[in-house]
Amino acid sequence: MENRSVSNAVSSAITVFVGLPKGVRDFLLELNAENDEDTIVRLGREMMAAAARLRLEKATDALASEHRFGGPDDASSEIDIMEEATVLARAATHRT
Incomplete structure (x- = not known):
């Protein structure tokens, strides 16, 4: 339980659950009542x-706001991006 007391875990779970829209809460309760493990x-x-996409978007926005990475003159061409994507795809293929 991530090094948390039972009461803290229950408190956090209740806080998150209550904060969800009613439709989502009802759907989760329905899935639980039906024991629909696969859907859960x-x-x-x-x-x-x-959640990962949202974190990435926030991190990307934070980095962009710092203006530490390149500028208009540092933009890669479409060919550069395609070549790099090809290199990455080939490397991933050889790892499997």
Whole structure:
């Protein structure tokens, strides 16, 4: 339980659950009542993917606001990007 007391874990869970829109809460309760483990797991994965995308967007915005990476003169051409993507794809193919 991530080194937290049971009461802290329960308190956090209640806070998060109550903060969800009613429709989401009702759907989660319905899935739980039906013991629909597959859908619960799939929904959990999709939520984690969405959370990762949001974190990436926030981090990207934070980095962009610092203006530390390049400028208009440092922009890569479309060919440069395609070549780099090809190198990365080939490297990934050879790892598997």
